Amino acid sequence: xxxxxxxxxxxxxxxxxxxxxxxxxxxxxxxxxxxxxxxxxxxxxxxxxxxxxxxxxxxxxxxxxxxxxxxxxxxxxxxxxxxxxxxxxxxxxxxxxxxxxxxxxxxxxxxxxxxxxxxxxxxxxxxxxxxxxxxxx
Numbered sequence: 815x816x817x818x819x820x821x822x823x824x825x826x827x828x829x830x831x832x833x834x835x836x837x838x839x840x841x842x843x844x845x846x847x848x849x850x851x852x853x854x855x856x857x858x859x860x861x862x863x864x865x866x867x868x869x870x871x872x873x874x875x876x877x878x879x880x881x882x883x884x885x886x887x888x889x890x891x892x893x894x895x896x897x898x899x900x901x902x903x904x905x906x907x908x909x910x911x912x913x914x915x916x917x918x919x920x921x922x923x924x925x926x927x928x929x930x931x932x933x934x935x936x937x938x939x940x941x942x943x944x945x946x947x948x949x950x951x
Contacts (some may be wrong), residue, residue, distance in 0.1 A: 819889050821890070821893060824886050824890055824893075827882075828883060828886050828887070831882060831886070834879070835856060835860065835862050836856065837856070837879035837880050838856075838857060838876070838879060838880050839853060839854045839855065839875065839876040839879045839918040840853070840854070840855055840857065840876060841853070841855075841857060841869070841872045841873065841876055842855045842861075843863055844864065849864050851864070851866060851867055852866040852867075852868075852869060852871075852872035853865075853866065853872075854866070854872060854875055854876055861891055863875065879918050885923070928949075
């Protein structure tokens with residue numbers, strides 16, 4: 815298991831999901847010499863896994879076939895959103911540093927100040943200043 819959900823790791827996991835038997839998977843019951851057990855089958859009846867002793871394990875495997883790729887894609891989207899937010903914050907900080915040299919260097923804790931200044935500047939220029947304030951703060 816990786817220590818961090820890196821973009822590369824997420825891509826590798828999505829490739830594994832793409833190569834696995836298509837879902838959804840359903841839980842089936844079977845009997846054997848040692849008693850009943852659970853299996854996973856596709857909608858077309860293809861057996862994906864057999865001899866699963868635990869119903870919770872079978873439920874997890876069946877749910878993960880559909881849920882795991884969705885969670886990975888959501889993680890990808892969050893990575894992209896955070897990267898965009900970080901870039902926008904850095905750009906706003908740089909713009910304000912240039913526009914207001916008296917402020918000196920702005921650091922990450924100053925992001926709130928940058929947002930306040932941005933809202934104030936937009937408010938002076940826009941008839942929608944109350945809407946902007948509500949969205950940004």
